[in-house]
Amino acid sequence: MSATSKPAASAEEVEAAWNDNKLAQVLYHDWEASTYDEKWSISYDERCVDYARDRFTAIAGTSGWPYGKTLEIGAGTGFFTLNLKLAGVLDEAHVTDLSPGMVEAAKKNAKTLGFAVEGRVADAEKLPYDDDTFDLVIGHAVIHHIPDVELAFREMLRVLKPGGRFVICGEPTRYGDFVARRLSRFTWWATTNVTKLPALAHWRRPQEELDESSRAAALEAVVDLHTFDPDTLARTATRAGAADVKTVTEELLAAWVGWPIRTFEAAVPEQKLGFGWRMFAYKSWLQLSKVDKALSAVVPDELYYNVSITGVAQ
16 A cells, blocks of 8 residues: 555445445545556556547547547546547546545646646536536546436536537446456455465465455445446436437456456555566457457447447537
């Protein structure tokens, strides 16, 4: 844990969070803020710029770049907004998150990159902006945290100018999440038990850290509220008032390998995994993603892990 990171939520806080989801969201994401980029291998270089641009392009194409005034809901540390800005997709950037810690992390990352980004602590179900304010509203792995998804879509559409677009990427599908979580649980069980062997003890994280990760996982289960069927998600956005709604799914084999890799990384000491491992994991994901695209012609979209959705304000 870095010197500036916050400890994981206590057992008492996790218990309280079960009965107050907004508290759970703030607790979990404030705790994650200082280590989130490291945990998810987030950077602001060619690798992540390409990833963000490709996710955006897959669902929304390349027309209209750069979008003038943009808002990200649940921006976290700024991964999606800042990499899309580096890619030339958007211009004036605003970010929001329910977690004060995440908003501060996003503003800090923007400053490091030389950007002027406005950040506000805000609930996606009640955005603190006037009607018809933005040309683009974006989000990445966010709406599965929001209790009322249809209300969030209504808020996105309200703050968009007529003809403005929303683009939400990286949301878990029902089947994809079912498989990924079970692969992750098995990987955690296998790694933490195998590293109890004396010959592999140097690969075992201290028990205190493992306990902290387990509490974090418990809190993560509280904040992850939804998985989605692509067609049902599209109907939700249409019901909220969106036009030209479209969904795209990605990651099949890439998710089946990617989630166990991430879990393994969380279960062993960080210093054991160097640059070579990171590149192996990234290149494996790239190659499997290419296979997944080829399989999309014959594999039903609901079997893929990620769903992205876009629509236009009327």
